[in-house]
Amino acid sequence: MDRRNFLKATGALTTTAMLSQNNQTYAQPKLRTGEHVLILGAGLSGLSAAYLLHKQNIPFTILEARNRIGGRVFTHTADEAENLHVELGAEWVGASHERIQALCKELNLNLLNHQFETHLTLEGQYFKPKQWNYEQNWTSKYQTLLTNFKQLTSKNSKVLDQIDWWRYLNNQGISEKDIELKELFDSTDFGESIRNVSAYASLSEYAYSSPNNEMDFRIERGNTRLVEAMAEKIGMTHIMLSKKATHVKQEGKQVQVLCEDGSQYNGHRLICTLPVFALSKINWQPGLPADKTDALNQLQYCRIIKSAVVFKERFWQEEAFDMVTDTTAHYFFHSSKNLKSVKGTLTSYAIGEKAHVLSKMNQEQKIREICQGLKPAFGDVLPYAEKVVSYYWGGDAFSKGAYAIYDTHQWFGIRENLAKPFRNISFAGEHLADWQGFMEGAIQTGEDAAKGLLT
Ligand SMILES: Cc1cc2nc3c(=O)[nH]c(=O)nc-3n(C[C@H](O)[C@H](O)[C@H](O)COP(=O)(O)OP(=O)(O)OC[C@H]3O[C@@H](n4cnc5c(N)ncnc54)[C@H](O)[C@@H]3O)c2cc1C
Incomplete structure (x- = not known):
């Protein structure tokens, strides 16, 4: 079973497309011929959504706040x-x-x-590859933890989400020396101390990662060549740069976006791929549901x-x-x-x-x-x-961070609320992905959001 299917099985995958498939409340009316899609953000997620719509001959416009495409691909x-x-x-x-x-x-x-x-420098001492390692009994124990994780039930996954990665490793008997190493290595992946990361989020990444940790x-x-190549296919005429969305208004079947420079764009659906900080700055009319706003306020x-x-x-x-x-x-x-x-x-x-x-x-x-x-x-x-x-x-003015970091209780606690569509708006972006924190995840959520609009 790959990571995506594992997350599905434990109820931890919450893309727009899945939510609409599984739950009537989130089901979105399908796009009708000639209807226009607006996309906020020309990062990998927005470009992936657009590329899929382009292949289906569906009209769309991307609005991008920066004067370049790519977002966090730079x-x-x-x-x-x-x-x-x-x-x-x-x-x-x-x-x-x-x-x-x-x-x-x-x-x-x-x-x-x-x-x-990988070489290592610790307390002023330098070690070449193979001159350092975790304790042998920990290495084998860790492999067992990764293997066992793949058998985890949905109920136990939620229990694991209540504890942070640092505490979990300590509870498993890691030594003082090895937890120091683990903090240095794994904080590199998560971008903050492993005391701030859910054990579920960590294990679900490591258990399915390549031997080189992706x-x-x-x-x-x-990497910018990828976004440039996608933009070439899509056509730069459909990508509006320096268009920072400030207001999004939904009225009947219409969505209207107002940009900082006073320009306005109209469509029938909107795919919003903005990172949480930028998304929270938008004036939504009507306002976003309270559970979504709560979730937006929690994710760091x-x-x-x-x-x-x-x-x-x-x-x-x-x-x-x-x-x-x-x-x-x-x-x-x-x-x-x-x-x-x-x-x-x-x-x-x-x-x-x-x-x-x-x-x-x-x-x-x-x-x-x-x-x-x-x-x-x-x-x-x-x-x-x-x-x-x-x-x-x-x-960074738009993301105020590199990528989302799921703390305890958050993977199962807030992801669904972050991902669920709101009337004619669907949401995508790295922070909603199963491969969260990766380009892969951004692409998948963008494509899923576009697929969610098709019959
Ligand atoms: C330092 C760092 C290291 C990383 N390392 C890796 C790695 O090694 N491998 C990997 O796979 N991934 C890595 N990632 C993650 C990867 O870059 C992201 O997952 C992915 O690029 C996110 O794409 P996105 O489309 O979801 O978001 P973004 O790229 O952030 O796109 C969102 C777009 O929305 C725009 N926007 C914001 N506000 C507005 C507004 N109001 N109106 C209009 N547009 C707006 C932004 O300018 C941006 O272009 C890394 C990220 C960082 C920052």
Whole structure:
């Protein structure tokens, strides 16, 4: 059974399409010939919805607040002359992520290997891969926990959702040393401390992830190539940039969107793919139901800052270099892997409070702090550093975070309310996905929302 089917079986999958299929209250009237669909957001979710509608010859318009498409997919050129690009948003395409891989194939985009062998720096001590590990009895116990999770009943899934990942691991007898490691590694995945993540949310991800934890590939020439290729197919004339929606009005069979610049768009259905923070800022007329508003007020997004340092030389030598540390820079990986350039980039991927601290530093301070994290492994590398390009998602105007983080009681407690349609509006986006926090999830929810409108 794959992850999607497991979540269905435990009652934990709540896409718009599923809600409409299973529950009359949420069933939406199907789209009639000539009716127009408005889509809020030109991230992967909005573009996926649009691409599906485009293939069905259904008229639509995407309204995007930024002056670029892609949202949290954001490739940046760090050095023009060297053709060095880095991902400031989504990085990896997972081996289990079938929809995104199929889309890449359909759009003739190559996937490059982006797997790493992990080094570790702990309390100033540096360990190469295979020089560090979890205790042996914990490694086998953990495998058993992952296997047993797949047999979990719906009732026990809900019990698991009441406890955080850190406490759950402690209850399972993890040692002091191993919980330190687990916090460092798993907080990298969730973007905040594992004390803030539901044990159900964690296990449902890890039990179904590829051996490399979905850190498998990247798209050649940058992940933005995918959104660009989709936009080319859809046609840029259907994508309105710099159109920040401020009001959404539903009257009879009509939906009207008012944008910050005074422009207005009319349609018969709306697919809203906005992250929770942006969604909450919209003036909805009539207002959203109270249970949805409550759910919107509860869901948090993790704080991540990605800082790619351009180095004159690739002093780390190993192509597959990455390193988890207990320093402010947190996690490093060789982001110029597979790029043919003399210079190279190491990206620091810092989470939670560490991300916030780094975001307050100027360029020079940031470079110093990041190089400090590399010191136990490579000595003083400051002389090699040329510049840093970074983006702090905790401060992003639209998402105020990198991706949603499901705390205790939330997977089963609020997801359904977040996902359920409201009259002529359906909702999509990474935060509603089974592969939540991933591009795969954003694509699936966008496609599901579009499918939900079709007969
Ligand atoms: C730092 C970071 C690392 C990540 N790493 C990975 C990874 O390695 N692998 C992976 O698969 N995924 C990763 N992700 C997650 C992935 O990027 C997201 O799941 C996915 O891109 C979200 O797509 P979306 O369409 O749901 O949302 P978004 O991309 O946020 O799209 C929503 C769009 O709505 C627009 N918008 C907001 N408000 C308004 C408004 N009022 N009016 C009109 N438009 C508006 C926004 O500008 C945005 O373009 C990462 C994300 C981040 C930030």
